[in-house]
Amino acid sequence: MHVLGIESSCDETAVAIISEAEGLLVNKLYSQIELHSPYGGVVPELASRDHIRKLGPLLQETLQEANLKLDKDIDAIAYTSGPGLMGALMVGAGFARSLAWSINKPAIAIHHMEAHLLAPLIESISPEFPYVALLVSGGHTLLVKIDAIGRYRILGESIDDAVGEAFDKTAQMLGLPYPGGPQIQQLAMQGNAKRFNFPRPMTDRPGLDFSFSGLKTHVLNTLKDLSENSLTKLDQQTRADVACAFEDAVVDTLRIKSLRALEQSNANTLVVAGGVGANKKLRQQLKEKLAKRGMQVFYPAAEFCTDNAAMVAQLGLLRLQDSSCCEEQNALQINVRPRWSLEAI
Ligand code: KG4
Numbered sequence: 001m002h003v004l005g006i007e008s009s010c011d012e013t014a015v016a017i018i019s020e021a022e023g024l025l026v027n028k029l030y031s032q033i034e035l036h037s038p039y040g041g042v043v044p045e046l047a048s049r050d051h052i053r054k055l056g057p058l059l060q061e062t063l064q065e066a067n068l069k070l071d072k073d074i075d076a077i078a079y080t081s082g083p084g085l086m087g088a089l090m091v092g093a094g095f096a097r098s099l100a101w102s103i104n105k106p107a108i109a110i111h112h113m114e115a116h117l118l119a120p121l122i123e124s125i126s127p128e129f130p131y132v133a134l135l136v137s138g139g140h141t142l143l144v145k146i147d148a149i150g151r152y153r154i155l156g157e158s159i160d161d162a163v164g165e166a167f168d169k170t171a172q173m174l175g176l177p178y179p180g181g182p183q184i185q186q187l188a189m190q191g192n193a194k195r196f197n198f199p200r201p202m203t204d205r206p207g208l209d210f211s212f213s214g215l216k217t218h219v220l221n222t223l224k225d226l227s228e229n230s231l232t233k234l235d236q237q238t239r240a241d242v243a244c245a246f247e248d249a250v251v252d253t254l255r256i257k258s259l260r261a262l263e264q265s266n267a268n269t270l271v272v273a274g275g276v277g278a279n280k281k282l283r284q285q286l287k288e289k290l291a292k293r294g295m296q297v298f299y300p301a302a303e304f305c306t307d308n309a310a311m312v313a314q315l316g317l318l319r320l321q322d323s324s325c326c327e328e329q330n331a332l333q334i335n336v337r338p339r340w341s342l343e344a345i
Pocket residue numbers: 010136137138139140163164165167168179180181182185274275276277278279280305306307
C-alpha cells in the first residue's frame with residue numbers, strides 16, 4: 001500500500017510517498033524562502049502562485065524517483081487541509097483532490113499540526129504515551145499533551161506572536177535577512193551573554209501560555225536606547241550581544257514551560273518539532289535539563305522537523321489503515337480549514 005502526501009500550507013511545496021511495507025520512499029521539497037526573503041516574511045499571494053508552479057513538477061519527480069505509477073500504485077492521496085494560509089491550502093487541496101478523483105482513490109484531509117506531532121513515526125520511533133510535544137515554528141508556539149493517536153490536549157500556546165515570528169522580526173531589527181532564526185543563532189555565538197538580561201515572558205506566573213511580542217518590543221527599545229534612534233549606527237559586537245540576550249531569553253522561556261508541561265502531565269518524553277526546534281542552544285539546554293530529571297527529549301530529523309510531506313503521507317497511511325477516516329472520494333467540493341484547532345479533530 002502506498003500513500004502520496006502533499007503539503008502546501010505555507011511557504012514549502014512538498015510531495016512524498018510512503019509505503020506500508022517499506023516506510024518512506026521519497027520525500028521532495030521545494031522551499032520558497034528566496035521568493036519571500038525580500039519582503040521579510042511570507043507573502044500569501046506569492047506563496048499560492050508558486051505552489052501552482054511547483055506541485056506538478058514535484059509530483060512527477062517523486063513518482064519517477066519511487067519508480068511508481070500514479071494510477072496503478074498509489075492507494076490514497078493525503079493532503080494538508082489546514083491550518084495555514086487559505087490560498088496556499090486551496091492550491092494543495094485542489095490538486096490533491098483532483099488527482100484522487102482522477103484515479104478513483106480516496107483523498108485524506110490532514111491536520112498540519114497533528115502531522116507534526118506524529119512526525120517521530122516516520123523514523124519508526126513511537127514515544128511512550130503520554131508524551132508532550134513542543135511545536136515551535138514561524139506560525140505556531142504550542143505545548144500539546146498526546147495521550148494516544150487522535151487524543152490531543154493543548155496545554156499552552158502563544159497569546160500573540162509565534163516564537164519563529166519573534167526570531168524573524170528581531171532579525172529584521174538587527175538588519176539580518178529572512179528567515180531570521182538561523183541568522184540570530186549565528187550572530188549570537190559571538191555575543192556576550194552577560195551584557196543584557198532580557199525578560200523571560202510569563203515564566204513568573206503559573207500556566208503554560210507564551211507571549212513574545214513584549215520581548216520583541218524590549219529588543220526594539222534596547223536598540224533605540226543604544227543607538228539614539230538610529231539602528232544603523234550599532235557596532236557588530238552590540239548587535240551580537242543583543243542577539244545573544246534575545247536567544248537566551250527565548251530558549252529559557254521554552255525550556256521552563258516545557259519542563260512545567262512534562263511535570264504537570266506526568267510524562268517523561270518531550271518531542272520538539274517545527275523550524276525553531278533546529279536551534280542549537282534550545283536543543284542543548286533541553287537535553288541537559290531534562291536528563292537531570294530522568295526525562296528525555298526527542299528531535300525528529302531536521303527534514304521531518306520543518307514542514308514536509310512525509311509527515312502528511314505518514315498520517316494519511318495511519319488513516320487509511322483505520323479506514324473509517326477517509327473522505328468521500330467522489331465528493332467534488334474542496335474544503336480547507338485555515339483555522340483548525342487540534343482539539344477539534
Ligand atoms: O517549521 P518552519 O520551517 O516553517 C513554518 O513556520 O511553518 O519554521 C520556520 C521558522 C522561522 O521563523 C525561522 O526563523 C525559524 O523557524 N528557525 C529558527 C532556526 N531555524 C529556523 N529559529 C531559531 N533558531 C534556528 N536555528
